[in-house]
Amino acid sequence: MSAISGAYEWLTTGANWQGEKGVWHRLAEHLYFSGVALGVACLIALPLALWLGHIGRGGTLAINLSNVGRAVPTLAVLVLLTLTPLGRHGDVPTLIALVLFAVPPLLTNAYVGMREVDRSVVEAARGMGMSGGQVFARVELPLAYPLVMTGLRSAAVQVIATATLAAMAGEGGLGRIITAGFNLQDTPQVVAGAVLVAALALLVEVVFVAVGRLLDPMRGRA
Amino acid sequence: MSEQNCLVANDWVCGEYLRSRSQELVDATVQHVGITAASVAIGVLISLPLALLARRRRAFAGPVLGVTTVFYSIPSLAMFSLLLPLFGLSVTLVITGLVLYSLTILVRNILAGLQAVPEEATEAARGMGYGPLRLLWEVELPLALPALLAGVRIATVSTVALTTVGAIVDYGGLGTLILDGLDSDFKAQVLTASVLCVVLAILADLLLLGVQRWLTPWTRVAAGRASRGTRIRKAAGAAEARETPEKVA
Numbered sequence: 001m002s003a004i005s006g007a008y009e010w011l012t013t014g015a016n017w018q019g020e021k022g023v024w025h026r027l028a029e030h031l032y033f034s035g036v037a038l039g040v041a042c043l044i045a046l047p048l049a050l051w052l053g054h055i056g057r058g059g060t061l062a063i064n065l066s067n068v069g070r071a072v073p074t075l076a077v078l079v080l081l082t083l084t085p086l087g088r089h090g091d092v093p094t095l096i097a098l099v100l101f102a103v104p105p106l107l108t109n110a111y112v113g114m115r116e117v118d119r120s121v122v123e124a125a126r127g128m129g130m131s132g133g134q135v136f137a138r139v140e141l142p143l144a145y146p147l148v149m150t151g152l153r154s155a156a157v158q159v160i161a162t163a164t165l166a167a168m169a170g171e172g173g174l175g176r177i178i179t180a181g182f183n184l185q186d187t188p189q190v191v192a193g194a195v196l197v198a199a200l201a202l203l204v205e206v207v208f209v210a211v212g213r214l215l216d217p218m219r220g221r222a
Numbered sequence: 223m224s225e226q227n228c229l230v231a232n233d234w235v236c237g238e239y240l241r242s243r244s245q246e247l248v249d250a251t252v253q254h255v256g257i258t259a260a261s262v263a264i265g266v267l268i269s270l271p272l273a274l275l276a277r278r279r280r281a282f283a284g285p286v287l288g289v290t291t292v293f294y295s296i297p298s299l300a301m302f303s304l305l306l307p308l309f310g311l312s313v314t315l316v317i318t319g320l321v322l323y324s325l326t327i328l329v330r331n332i333l334a335g336l337q338a339v340p341e342e343a344t345e346a347a348r349g350m351g352y353g354p355l356r357l358l359w360e361v362e363l364p365l366a367l368p369a370l371l372a373g374v375r376i377a378t379v380s381t382v383a384l385t386t387v388g389a390i391v392d393y394g395g396l397g398t399l400i401l402d403g404l405d406s407d408f409k410a411q412v413l414t415a416s417v418l419c420v421v422l423a424i425l426a427d428l429l430l431l432g433v434q435r436w437l438t439p440w441t442r443v444a445a446g447r448a449s450r451g452t453r454i455r456k457a458a459g460a461a462e463a464r465e466t467p468e469k470v471a
Contacts, residue, residue, distance in 0.1 A: 003307035070376065071423035073383040075397055076416035079404045083412055161297035168299065168390065169404060178303050182390060187306060194303035198296045205295045 006188025007195060016192075021180065023196065029172035030200070033091065034159045037098030041155060044099070045106035046148070053114020053144065054136050062111035069104035074162050077101075078169040094166040094173075101162050102155040109151025113144030142217040149212035156208050160201045174200065228410070236410035243411070246399070251418060254395025257388065258381045258426070261317050265324030265377060272325070273332035274358075283333070290326040298323075298387040306391070316388035323384060324377040331373025335366030368441055371434040375427055382423040396422075 010016055017023040052058035077100060081093035117140050125139045167175025177193030213219070228236035240247070276283035296304070301319045309315035339362050347361045363370075386397025394401065396415040403412035435442065 067379070070380045071383060071420055071427070073386040073397065073400075073416065073419050075386045075389065075394075076400055076412075076419055079400050079412050080416055082404065083407065083409055157295050161295075161299075164297040164299045165387065168387075168401060175297075175299050178299055179390070181303075190303045190306055194300040194306075197300035198304065201295050201297050201300070202292065 003187045003191050007191035010188045010192040011195070016189075021176070023174075023177065026172060026174045026176055027196075027200070030160070030163050030174045033094055033098060033163045033166065033171075033173055034156070037095050037163075038102055038156055038159050040095075041099045041102035041106055041159075042152070045103045046110055049107045049110035050114060050136075050141070050144075050148075053111045054132070054140060056115065059111065059115065062108050066104045066108040069101065074101060074165050075168060078162075078165055082169045082171075091171065093169070094163070094171045097166070098159050098162050102159045105154035105158060106151045109154070110144065110148045113147030113151075114140055116147070117143045145217055146212075149208070149216075153205060153208040153212065156204050157201055160197075160204050164197050232407065232409050234409045234413045239410040239414065247414065247418070250396045250399050250415065251422070253393070254382070254385055254397075254419070254422060257313065257316055257320065257385050257393065257395055258378065258422075261320035261381050261385075262324055262374060262378050264317065265321045265328050266374060268321065269325050269328035269332055273329050273336060276329065276333055277336050286329060287333075290322075290329055293322045294326040298384050299390060302387060302390055311391045311393075313388075313393045315391055316385065316393045319388075320381050320384055324381060327377045327380070328370075328373045331376075332366065332370050335369025335373075336362060338369065339365045364438075368434065368438050371430065371437070375430045375434070378426045378430060379423045382419065382426060386419060 015022075019025065049062065052062065074097065078093065078097045081087065081097055084093070086092050086096070121143070122135060122139060125135045130138065163173045164175035164178070166173050167179045174193065174197045177196065178190050181187070181189030181191075181193055229238050229242075272286055276286045293301075298319065301322065302315060305315050305318055309318060343361055343365065344357060347357050352361065386394050386400060388394035389397035389401040392398055396419045399415035400412050400419075403409070403415065
């Protein structure tokens, strides 16, 4: 399979990693887009979802939002935003699209996590005289933690994947190596770019799983 | 004449575009529907035996769920590109990628549905002399049908959206129009194709919901009988959101 050996050759050629179009620069762009967007999405979604979960409202919103998210093609949103006046501001359309697609998994999982906390445990905590804030911080949040982290992980992988599509709308990131390869009809470069992107997505998934386990407040307890 | 001008002015909404390019829109929609339908159909055909095997052998379940989950976290642009050496620039490439994505959702849902079949039902059927095949076909599959169809609905909706990325190899249905529209800064084409994509997803979901109701009339009777029907459905919706990973890009 010449494309595979070609891709290996592409990846092991030092020149392909250097410069404006090199792997390191594209990776930095990719991580910058993804990091900023994930941060903003967390700031928007997590407080809202945790609060809604705490007071027990907005369930329909949380569930339906994730279904709507599935139906809207990322590529369409990216291209639409690029063609609006926002498109003149470089990274802005990409960042907005990434935030939009990171919010549903964060919101849905955090909300469902809060609502699935055993009601009798919450009642018991209240019976012991805990205030609303204490119930939230000491009971609900630690028990909802696994699902909140699942949401964060989906959102992170989602953002990495969407940042790849940004290349189709003309922005930077690792996807540019793939789209540039298509334009040059250079299959080894396309495959090399795809390997890099897939590896990054899997790495992010693994890192988030590991960090999630490490920080679990219930770790080592029953 | 004023409608001619919306093409010149490059408006987002343009009636003249719809009229003059209707054939192009129809062709792209047909391609989009074809790719989606083929992907989901092949996905069901592959995931059903996989789910049955995973249920039969625990040692098989781990790898199947693990491998399909790994496929799922590969970004779509990368997935199509990785398949490029195998299939070249073809519609097979796009369909294969989409099938690989649909497996995650379908296998999980079918497996969950089969595992939720009450022990009493299978015991009773066995006691009545049902063989394993008849048991599967007449008892287990019908009882697992709501979960299976829920999986098909989710897979279909996300496949409709993901098909657009096939534009990278010119087999993206409406996505190809979206990408061409970006290259030529043609706003009406981008917006029309995007809206059509979302409409397709909603129509497909409603159609499958109809099929689900028609094939499983007993679920409605049961839900109606239980006074807390709505709450049960809500709980089911919440569980669905938790079990099913997100896939948008």
